[in-house]
Amino acid sequence: MDSPSDLFGHQSSLISPFDPYPNPSDHPTPSGGGHGAPNPSSRPPYPLIHHLLQPGGVPMRSGGQLHPQRYNREEEEEGEMEREEEEEGGMGGGLVGVGVGGKRLSGAALVADWSYDMMRVKRLRLESLVKGDGEIGLEEEEERGRRSAERGNRERGREERRKEREELKEQLEEARGRLKTLQEKVWKAFGERPAQEERRRSGREEDGDGGMDEEEEETAEGITEEEEGGEIDDLSLSFIPPSPPFYSVAKRDRKARDHEKRMSEEQRNVNGGGGVLLEGVLERAAVWMGCGVVRGEWEGFGGGGGSQKFAQALKQELGSAVARVIDRVLRLYTQNDPLPPSIHPSILSSGERGNEGGDLPPHAFREQSEALPLVTRRPDNRRNTLLPPNNHANNRTHNPLLPSHPLPPLRQPHPHPAFLPPVSRHKDSSPFLPPSSCPLPLPLLHYTMQQLFTRSLSHLPPLHKGDVMNSDAYMEGNPFPSQHTSSSHPSFPPLSLALMGGLDRLDGGMQHLHDRERERDGGMRGGGDGGMRGGGDGGIDSGMYLGPGSISFLFWKGERERGLSPCHLKKAKLMFFYARYPSSNTLKTYFPDVKFNRCVTSQLIKWFSNFREFFYIQMERFARQAARDGAPCLGRDSRETPLRLGRDTELYRILNMHYNKSNDYQVPERFVEIAELALREFFTAIQTGRDSDPCWKKSIYKMICKLDSPVPDSFRLPGCPIG
């Protein structure tokens, strides 16, 4: 049997920080080694309440975050392995969020946390029961076979049972201490001081008939009974709100009715004030804990059915109340509406509430929301990702990308214009984020997204097999209705691809052009690993990244493996302004938060290949248009200064739209120059008829390849653009 310290010593690991990654099947990563393969059997399955915490049938392990301070990046990294071990295959963290800088803990997390503690106690007791029963059976056999040994055996059994009792008492003491701690946390979470509670109770004691109502009398009676038996003399349950133990069926039934009654009240409370409900639940959880466990412990020890009843009662209380709260929160959340004032914020995790403690700037939560592709943004944010991007651009006479354009609300709080070059904006932070605007470690933005998606999707049919890969319910009911969504985001503008139709293949790759680049890269980051094999462990599917609009298990898995995310794509696009042909070493340098392996590297390279493709297509397109129409498309000045790429031109707009969709960044002047150069090269080639040469683009590509600029050092920082 687990020792109490073992049992509760596990607590800290079981109260996992919310579990950003679904651990699909606890499969060890293909890379094997390094990560301790989670062993499902090493953790208790909480058979009693596990499913009760899954309102939608989706395992939603509540990772009550009791250590918000863990949520800085370093600790997150350090805890990665531990977390993996802690994961239990449920949609971890789907319910409650991280207490990122939060002053309060999630009520649901605490309930789940507490429930889990109680389950541990119960399990403890059941184990002792099994053990005890076994001993009893043995005695009976001996009684049949060897009467002479009967007395001795009995005495021995009694002795052992006494030992067991001692052990159990110790364990209960531990449990009690644990409960006390938890309750203090609950009180803290709900703003009620234990002292206040104490006052309340003592005040009640002074009232009426000696300060005891029926329940209290029963409690006292129950304890007295136990004390008479000499079993729980020191289990004074002082921190547990008074409530009866169940020592008679009649009283239990009556109590059950009372509980039903109060549950109805709670139902009302949940509609009007969630905090009250939670407190009630927790109080009664303590009641069951204080009475059920203690009582059942001894009943069970004597062979009674206390465990069953305790389980039933616990099931009732926690099942209905907790699940109801969770359901409600989920419902509220999935409605994408702001929380109605009737919902007490304390029933939401701090992750849901953003930062309540004021550690984060006011826009922090807004930025978190930016990371939620499926969440409709607030009306004041014109960049709603649900809308076609920049529709306004085509309908306005002035260029929306001009620096004079009002900044979008997201950026307004920041003193610097959004279009300043990154180097001048930040010394120590990501170039993408204003100094004050990155209150969370960037991965947490992803985590938040994952977390919220987990919640949102828990009530929806799976869109992708990955969404629910580790959901038993979905696994059973939905055999992977996989629909790849990667092609649902057409990026190319309506452009006559016929232009490209007659182009012949280049007779050579550009690889040789990278020789110089590689040499340069070799010195950029000491100890370049000499290629892409360095980080490869083959642990990531090539389909890990499915595009900014498709959040899937594969994406989560990618996050788990520190793979590529939509933010990395964004960063890559911005990086394209500096480097059209980044080598793999360059990529490794500038994506330090990505765990590189062959697939990730290929993916990044593929991205840049796509960027180039788009770039060249646009260049050629506008060059041809200029050659045909005299380049009116390139602005008024284009006749005086041929083929200038002004920032008010259509080409500029298109490029900016593609690489800098949300205007996080000012297009570097250097990029504008290079684009102009490329444009002129295409234009000249077309004008002079060189485009009839099958290899006519090659020289242009080569030229562009040489024009890569050093990527600002600020790009070396981990993270990615918000939103």
Added chain:
DNA sequence: GATGTTCCTG
């Protein structure tokens, strides 16, 4: 064979 690039398609 691994890697990188372009082209093409969806």
Added chain:
DNA sequence: CAGGAACATC
């Protein structure tokens, strides 16, 4: 934007 084919380079 992904996937794949074809090709080049090492």
